[in-house]
Amino acid sequence: MNIVELIKSVKPTISDGTLKGYTTNIGKLHKAVTGKSEIQDLDFLKQKVKVDEYLSKLSKGTKTNYYGVILTLLKTKDEELYKLYEKDKIANNFANKKKVMSDTNKEKLIDMKDYDQMLSKIKKAGLTQDYIMLRMLQLYPYRNEIGSLKIVPLKEFKKIKDKTDNYLVVGSKKMFVNRNKYKTDKIYGSITNDITDKKFKKELRAYIKSLDGRTELFLNKLTGKSMTPAETSNRLSYITKKYSDLKLSTSSIFKIVLSNFKGDDMKEYTDFLVEMGRIRGTDPKTLIDYYIHKKKDSNVDDA
DNA sequence: GGCACACGTCTTGACGAGGG
DNA sequence: CCCTCGTCAAGACGTGTGCC
Numbered sequence: 001m002n003i004v005e006l007i008k009s010v011k012p013t014i015s016d017g018t019l020k021g022y023t024t025n026i027g028k029l030h031k032a033v034t035g036k037s038e039i040q041d042l043d044f045l046k047q048k049v050k051v052d053e054y055l056s057k058l059s060k061g062t063k064t065n066y067y068g069v070i071l072t073l074l075k076t077k078d079e080e081l082y083k084l085y086e087k088d089k090i091a092n093n094f095a096n097k098k099k100v101m102s103d104t105n106k107e108k109l110i111d112m113k114d115y116d117q118m119l120s121k122i123k124k125a126g127l128t129q130d131y132i133m134l135r136m137l138q139l140y141p142y143r144n145e146i147g148s149l150k151i152v153p154l155k156e157f158k159k160i161k162d163k164t165d166n167y168l169v170v171g172s173k174k175m176f177v178n179r180n181k182y183k184t185d186k187i188y189g190s191i192t193n194d195i196t197d198k199k200f201k202k203e204l205r206a207y208i209k210s211l212d213g214r215t216e217l218f219l220n221k222l223t224g225k226s227m228t229p230a231e232t233s234n235r236l237s238y239i240t241k242k243y244s245d246l247k248l249s250t251s252s253i254f255k256i257v258l259s260n261f262k263g264d265d266m267k268e269y270t271d272f273l274v275e276m277g278r279i280r281g282t283d284p285k286t287l288i289d290y291y292i293h294k295k296k297d298s299n300v301d302d303a
Numbered sequence: 304g305g306c307a308c309a310c311g312t313c314t315t316g317a318c319g320a321g322g323g
Numbered sequence: 324c325c326c327t328c329g330t331c332a333a334g335a336c337g338t339g340t341g342c343c
Contacts, residue, residue, distance in 0.1 A: 024304080025304095028304090058305080058306090062304095062305055062306055062307085064306090064307085065305085065306080065307095143314085143315085144314085144315070183313075183314060183315090183335080183336080184335090184336070184337085187336085187337075220326090221325090221326090229314075229315080230314095230315085230316095230327095230328090231326090231327085233314095233315060233316065234316090234326075234327080234328095235325095235326085237316075237317080238325075238326080247316080247317080249315070249316065250315085251315075251316090251334080251335080252316095282335085282336080283336080283337075285336095285337095286335070286336060286337080
């Protein structure tokens with residue numbers, strides 16, 4: 001089978017150097033598992049015990065490289081196996097993590113109950129738009145493109161051929177967000193996620209109703225248009241400072257969400273992480289490197 | 304061949320002056 | 324009070340290169 005073509009089909013813009021690295025790595029892995037040089041098919045990746053055994057001898061950094069090829073190859077071929085390896089990759093990322101968060105950012109890593117408190121204050125103040133936005137960010141890890149969401153009825157959404165904007169699609173039952181214009185869109189393309197939280201859905205519908213047919217979910221009152229990323233960032237900063245005394249941003253809110261996640265076990269946590277990464281349009285590795293931090297505790301070390 | 308970091312690029316954030 | 328705008332700094336991100 002033509003490994004090179006398969007890689008290229010998944011990653012059309014891959015550079016020659018990386019491609020070379022990918023092929024040599026996968027070749028070596030194949031040899032180690034099957035004893036043969038010629039790669040017939042990807043079935044050898046199913047022999048996970050052997051694969052793991054081979055990888056276990058490598059350093060964390062090198063393992064990262066191998067997971068890169070493996071996941072690329074499995075991406076369109078075997079979803080289940082892909083997920084298994086993805087878990088391993090994430091575990092490896094954790095083991096390999098070394099970045100540390102700055103102190104100012106640590107301060108922003110507040111407890112979810114404080115965030116909730118801020119939310120209810122804003123809601124009480126009648127700042128519905130701000131409330132909806134901040135609540136939405138608590139549930140879904142969007143970036144500043146959230147300010148540009150357009151409200152579109154499901155029927156109309158289906159008619160849009162060239163989906164280039166960011167939409168909040170409203171059906172009679174379901175609602176979902178479809179984003180096409182955001183920081184990493186060239187890599188992740190069109191991303192869709194359902195709005196599933198029942199209580200929030202209700203609030204959202206009521207809010208939309210109050211907009212009287214307006215198509216911008218969030219409005220810059222001065223310009224009368226959707227909010228640009230900069231305007232969104234500015235507004236979030238301003239309003240959170242006012243109601244929580246901390247300037248929060250889409251990323252600091254996401255960090256709060258991740259650090260407050262309570263699951264039963266590592267699997268739940270990993271699943272959550274993968275789903276959040278998918279929605280945000282971020283590789284789990286990046287999440288681990290930049291977003292996951294222990295909550296500030298009065299550690300003896302820094303006393 | 305193994306390994307991990309650095310680079311380039313783009314986005315976001317902080318800050319403060321200033322305007323309606 | 325709410326927001327804009329300009330500037331500069333920092334953060335986020337993925338790729339692939341260069342060292343051992």
